[in-house]
Amino acid sequence: MDSFDFDEVFDDIEEAELQQLERPTKRQKSTHSENAQDELDEAYHQALAERLLNDKFGYATFRHEQAGAIQRVLRGQNTLVVFPTGAGKSLCYQIPAIAFPELDKADGTREPDVAGVTIVVSPLIALMKDQVDALRKRGISADSIDSTKSWDQLQIIYGSLRRSQLRILYCAPERLNNEGFIETMKYVPGGIRLLAVDEAHCVSEWGHSFRPDYLKVARFVDEIKAERVICLTATATPRVTEDICKAFKIEESCVFKTSPYRPNLQLHAQTIDDYTGDPQAVLNMMLGVRGKSESDKRFEALFRFLRDHPGPTLVYVALQQQAELHAEVLVGEGFNAAAFHAGMKTEVKTRIQDAFMASQIDIVCATIAFGMGIDKPDIRNVVHWDLSSTVEEYSQQIGRAGRDGQISHCMFYLTPSSFYLREVFARGDLPSRQALKRLMLDILSHANGKLVGEVFKLSQYSQGRDFDIRPNPLSIVYAILELHFGLFRAVTPEYSTYKFEATKAYYALKSDNSREAKAVLTYAVKRVKLYDIDVNAAAHAMGLNRVDVVKKLNQLNERGAIKLQTMGIEHRYVILKKLPETDLEAVVDKLYADMASQERDAIRRGREVMDLITGPRCYALSLAEHFGMSLPDGKTRCGHCTFCITGKSVRAPFRPVVKTTRATIQEVLKSTSVRDDPRFLARVAYGIKSPRVTLLKLDKLPIFRSLAHHDFDV
Incomplete structure (x- = not known):
């Protein structure tokens, strides 16, 4: 896409209009043609963005295609930004987030107390914290909702949202499973002005770090009726770009890419x-x-x-x-x-x-x-x-x-x-077909007797251990069942166990006449040092919601009255349609085929890296072309990579591959009685850990990794 040049934007606009830098009123708009009005709007947006860039962030001009992307967002269009790491992607949503109140004021269409908020979906708590701290230092109201926040801190954040005092709110993609969060976002005064999806390549099953929870972001956009979306990534191939655009309804003219080439x-x-x-x-x-x-x-x-x-x-x-x-x-x-x-x-x-x-x-x-x-x-x-x-x-x-x-x-x-x-x-993530079938039967057993609209609970940790499936592929299985098959929907997880150690301040709870306090005092049972409390039973007996009792325990913990311990996360799902019992095999076949394809793709990706490094061409050119781009000015060589300097390809290292024999396989079979899953035994011999390997302590035996220099497929 062409970037917006600041001077070109102001062509054919009178100098007096530029000096005023005021957005045209509805009365003024009627005196201009539609095209001229668009130019005037763009000029206003650009001037406002430039001023905020200078005033709030201390930069004189935009880089790369930041200006063009910001223009699209301010015009209300869904946008994709693919810039290299460190190229300033975050400004593409931060500038619009702080520009919206000024646009509202110029339009006269909204009051200040209904300014809405920009939500940023970001994968790392540490990254969110750094961004929030940096924004606050610049006087920009920002916060994050994550697992480190106390109940009181969350109440302050929600209060700021209700009063339209928060411009930017960060959250992890997993937060989008929380029903309470979804409902709160639906009723933010002024609505969700912009949803920014950071690391957007995670939404694509063909992306290099696919995360199942990212698949649910597009559904979240529709549920909260976000006005517009901006997706941001440093690493999107043409295929991943296509997936992102399809998921978030982004037009080709709203895709802004900058070459990953860095001459230094x-x-x-x-x-x-x-x-x-x-x-x-x-x-x-x-x-x-x-x-x-x-x-x-x-x-x-x-x-x-x-x-x-x-x-x-x-x-x-x-x-x-x-x-x-x-x-x-x-x-x-x-x-x-x-x-x-x-x-x-x-x-x-x-x-x-x-x-x-x-x-x-x-x-x-x-x-x-x-x-x-x-x-x-x-x-x-x-x-x-x-x-x-x-x-x-x-x-x-x-x-x-x-x-x-x-x-x-x-x-x-x-x-x-x-x-x-x-x-x-790569090979550690593909469960056997037998494991997937046992998993499906277990899911059905948990949902047995439940009607559409009812909730069932289970422990993915236990399932991973019992069916030998690593956490990430297990979460992918659930995402496929939820989004591709439409069987159920994930809702807020719960802890299955609450324990606490009481301090002296705990006994002051006797003077608290609330039902929540009575629930804790009545149903917390002291074992040796710790108290156990069945939160569900306590809530039911006192006519409370479960969340009320949990909130009380968290408050007591924050005040130092108790030292709370939670464990045993139970995942919860609401049934969307009758779960398949007769055509279960078809579901298992589809799951296994999808995951086998992902394994092949992961192995292929590793070979692509090897091919880039050992190929007979400039590394920088190969890297740019991988992302569907080229070197500046049509160059075919950077002039300073190993290939350009030496004129020769780097030789691939020699990897010894040992022939597999019946005798080598017999050594593995002698060491374990497992006979229900040949792929499991192959993984043990190849040196691939999994929940079942750890449980059986097979990684401690000589057979573990004994065939690492053999061909896995053989």
Whole structure:
């Protein structure tokens, strides 16, 4: 799409009109032709957006195609923005959010107390918090609704919404399952002016990080009657772009794309081949296991790169133990490095992230858990030690380097078992057909006897353990059953168990005459140290809603009267139509076919990354074309990637593949009595963990990963 140039927008408009910068009244509109009126509106929108950009954010001009996207939103059109990481996507919804009250004032169509709100659907609590803090520092009223908020904090937020004092509200996509939230949003004074969908590629089943809850965002838009939608992503292929546009009814003229090419990023690649004939030694290298010599010569290339390119650096690895090993080895070589992964305590991760942002730590060795929302302008290097899961992920991660415009280096190491880990991740998500059928029978048993419109409850945690399905593919199964088959709809989950430890202040509850207090005092039963309370029974006996008793417990916890513990999340679903019992096989077949297709797609995506790095062409050109774009001025070479510099393709690493024999399979069969699922046994032999593997402790046996260098399909 063409960007809007500021000077061109004001062609054919009188200077006096520009100086007034007032939106035309309805009386004035009648004196202009429709086209002239559109130009005048655009001029007003552009001038207002430019002023807010300068006054609130301190920037003189818009970048990329920000101005064009903002124009579309202010005109009430659904819009898609595909900009590289760090290119200022958030301004495309923040500027309109604070512009709406001024537009209302100029129109005279709304009172200030019905200004509405902009909702931003965003996947990470930490990212939401950073955005809210940044907006508040600029004097913009913003907040977020997430699991860290207390009941009192939520009441303050809802009060601000009722008084039209909140301009921007962030929430996670999972919040859209909450009936109370949906109902509240339906009745916000002034309505939902704009719904911004951050990381919008998650809505596509062909996206590189598909999240089932994102599929429900489009339904939420219709339910709350949002006036307009803006979708934002750094990584949308043409196919994903098509999916997003279809889901949110976005016209082609409202799609704004900017090439992912960044001339200051120098893309490098190197093959590390230290294969000695021992497949296990190669596997140890990938899994973060130290070699016997402890010399770690396999890291010498990394040491040289980091010494040649000093500065803040991110080293991406696939596994948590790798992050720790790399940090340990780098520290031993005199580098100022730390590990970061999802298995660490929150306070530790926060400390490391803050130290890196403050340049107190030079190098972070991390899994993909680190980076989203990191806005450190002077990251000089991004290193990939393992094969990225997708080209999109690779593009997103290198986009964290060099945001200050200075030369930065992105090194991709190809190691002998690079593709093995990608295959482990991909093949671990496909349950067996037997498991899917048992899952469906279990769902039917929970819903048995329930009528359309009634609610049934179950524990996805228990189902994942019982039927050997990982959390993410299990959530995808439920999303397919909900959205493709229309069988039921997810509503607000509940905790099944409430326990608390009483403090001295708890006993003051006796003077509280409310029914909620009486429910807690009467139905909380002391065991040893902790009290148990059946919230449903207490609410029913006292003629209360369940939420009333839960609210009281939360209030007591916030006041320090009790130390509340909740556990056992139960997912709740309202039945939309009679669940299938006779054609169950057809449902299972469709589920399995869909998920098998996703497995094949995940493996293909990993190969695309390998092909990009080892292909006979410029990396920057291949990357741009992956997203349906090109290099500036029609160039076919960036001039500074490894291929452009050497004129040669990087050789793919040698990966040993061992022939599978009856004897090797017999070793696996001897170690376990499991015979109901051949795919499960193959995953054990290949080294793929799952709930059932952990439960049976098969990952502790020699057979686990014993056939890792064999062909999985064989």
